[in-house]
Amino acid sequence: MKIAALIVxxxxxxxxxxxxxxxxxxxxxxxxxxxxLARFQAAPRVDRxxxxxxxxxxxxxxxxxxxxxxxxxxxxxxxxRRGLEALAADPPDLVxxxxxxxxxxxxxxxxxxxxxxxxxxxxxxxxxxxxALWHGADGQVTGTRDRxxxxxxxxxxxxxxxxxxxxxxxxxxxxxxxxxxxxxxxLEIAIVPGHEDNLKITHAxxxxxxxxxxxxxxxxRLGHGYDVHRFGPGxxxxxxxxxxxxxxxxxxxxxxxxxLHALSDAIYGALAMGDIGRHFPPSDPQWKGAESHVFLRxxxxxxxxxxxxxxxxxxxxICERPKVGPHAAAMQxxxxxxxxxxxxRVSVKATTSERLGFTxxxxxxxxxxxxxxxxx
Numbered sequence: 001m002k003i004a005a006l007i008v009x010x011x012x013x014x015x016x017x018x019x020x021x022x023x024x025x026x027x028x029x030x031x032x033x034x035x036x037l038a039r040f041q042a043a044p045r046v047d048r049x050x051x052x053x054x055x056x057x058x059x060x061x062x063x064x065x066x067x068x069x070x071x072x073x074x075x076x077x078x079x080x081r082r083g084l085e086a087l088a089a090d091p092p093d094l095v096x097x098x099x100x101x102x103x104x105x106x107x108x109x110x111x112x113x114x115x116x117x118x119x120x121x122x123x124x125x126x127x128x129x130x131x132a133l134w135h136g137a138d139g140q141v142t143g144t145r146d147r148x149x150x151x152x153x154x155x156x157x158x159x160x161x162x163x164x165x166x167x168x169x170x171x172x173x174x175x176x177x178x179x180x181x182x183x184x185x186x187l188e189i190a191i192v193p194g195h196e197d198n199l200k201i202t203h204a205x206x207x208x209x210x211x212x213x214x215x216x217x218x219x220x221r222l223g224h225g226y227d228v229h230r231f232g233p234g235x236x237x238x239x240x241x242x243x244x245x246x247x248x249x250x251x252x253x254x255x256x257x258x259x260l261h262a263l264s265d266a267i268y269g270a271l272a273m274g275d276i277g278r279h280f281p282p283s284d285p286q287w288k289g290a291e292s293h294v295f296l297r298x299x300x301x302x303x304x305x306x307x308x309x310x311x312x313x314x315x316x317x318i319c320e321r322p323k324v325g326p327h328a329a330a331m332q333x334x335x336x337x338x339x340x341x342x343x344x345r346v347s348v349k350a351t352t353s354e355r356l357g358f359t360x361x362x363x364x365x366x367x368x369x370x371x372x373x374x375x376x
Contacts, residue, residue: 003114004048004092005040005156006083009033009100010057010072022201023100024057028214032201035103035214037067042307042375043110046096050087052079065340075174077181084165095164096156097178101201104213105156107307112192113158121187122159124179125194126151153177154194163187219375221308223270225262230364237365239317239324240331240348241293241338246322250365253282257292259315259348262369263335264292266313267299270373271306293338300339308373310339314347318359318366324350 009023023033030038040046041064052072053061063069070086072079080097087095094117096110109125116123129150135143157178164178167185175181179189197213199206234249240259250256265275273279276295280287303310313335317324324331328348336343353360 001094002047002092003045003094003096004050004087004161005043005046005096005098006050006052006080006087007036007040007098007100008052008072008076008079008083009036010052010054010079011076011101022207025207027103027207028211028218032103032210033100036098036100036105037064038309038374039103039105039107039110040096040098041066041309042304043107044305045114046110048087048092050083051100052083062342064342076177077168077171077174080178081168084161084168087161088165091165092161094158095161096158097164098156099200102155102198103201104197104199104210106195106197109154109192109195109198110156113156116190116192117158117160120190121163122157122179122182122189123192124157124177124189125154125198126191127154127194127196128152151191152194153179154198154200157182157189159187219308220311221270221373221375223266223268223371223373225265225267225269225275225369225371226367227258227261227265228358228364228366229256229258229261230358231362237322238292239322239327239365240315241334242327242331244322244324244327254280254287254290254295255292258365258367259317259331259369260292260296260335260338262367263313263315263371264295264299266369266371267296267303267310267373270371271299271302271308273302296335296338303373307375309375310341310345311372311374312345312347313339313341313369313371315349315367315369317348317350318353318368319350319364320352320355320360320362324348 012021024031040049050068052070055071058069073082113123129147133145133147134141167181171181201210229250229252231248232251236243237246237250238255238257268275331348332343332346336346358364359366
């Protein structure tokens with residue numbers, strides 16, 4: 001069962017007041033769009049994420065790894081249609097359509113929508129209306145309305161992909177949401193419980209409420225790692241995933257990549273899950289000579305499965321030789337590729353120990369690493 005998320009982010013959000021469109025504004029240390037993407041990146045059952053943007057925004061937006069982008073349209077319905085058509089080249093079984101302006105989406109709501117699609121062609125979260133409802137004109141109450149059976153709609157709205165694509169292809173004009181389009185095509189839509197935190201940022205004052213929600217939910221973990229390997233025979237050393245020419249190699253049970261080992265331990269430490277030795281015992285012969293990217297990818301996958309995003313990593317190599325500077329950019333790119341994050345979130349640097357200690361005597365190389373994990 002392949003599940004895609006389609007995030008609609010091509011609007012201008014003029015009701016949010018002056019300034020940049022709301023998806024690009026800062027919110028609790030990140031942009032609105034970053035929080036929303038992170039919700040689906042952390043969803044274990046979502047396999048693919050498609051983002052619709054205005055064409056001029058595409059040129060300036062650097063999508064995180066794994067995020068697909070396509071141009072949106074002049075209306076919400078047109079943007080969704082274009083996103084669905086982009087997904088249709090390799091169609092998923094299910095699609096979750098979500099407003100970018102709902103950055104506080106709880107994971108439980110995503111799970112409930114997906115579960116409801118087992119028995120219904122469409123499902124959407126909503127909250128019953130509990131306040132009294134009035135009609136009004138010119139600042140005066142002109143009547144009341146029964147609130148029984150009324151709901152406040154939310155997103156993500158989930159559908160069997162083929163059904164909602166067909167509904168959009170036959171729908172003319174705009175619509176309030178995708179449920180309206182689906183119902184016009186005759187699809188039944190199940191209602192699942194929404195969540196009060198899943199607000200849609202519409203007006204300027206909504207940013208303050210969203211900031212309070214995100215500030216109260218955020219789980220930030222810091223991890224620290226340290227590793228050492230001594231020199232031995234060889235013609236290169238593996239450092240941060242890059243083979244660096246040298247007159248000696250590093251000795252170890254695996255490929256002895258001291259940088260990746262320290263960073264792996266930093267991530268394991270942030271998760272309170274021990275170190276490399278716990279997950280890949282040196283007594284196990286299958287790991288003899290293993291490439292260390294296996295360890296780092298495993299640590300990053302564990303973080304992802306627990307709902308964490310790698311915010312940034314920092315690795316310092318301590319050695320007199322070889323010189324790291326000429327290779328730092330390649331190391332940064334390689335580590336970013338292994339971790340599945342932007343290279344701008346990866347730091348690689350080096351220092352000497354001023355000829356002091358075992359590194360100063362060129363007996364080996366040490367590495368110190370830190371990792372920051374964030375769960376929104």
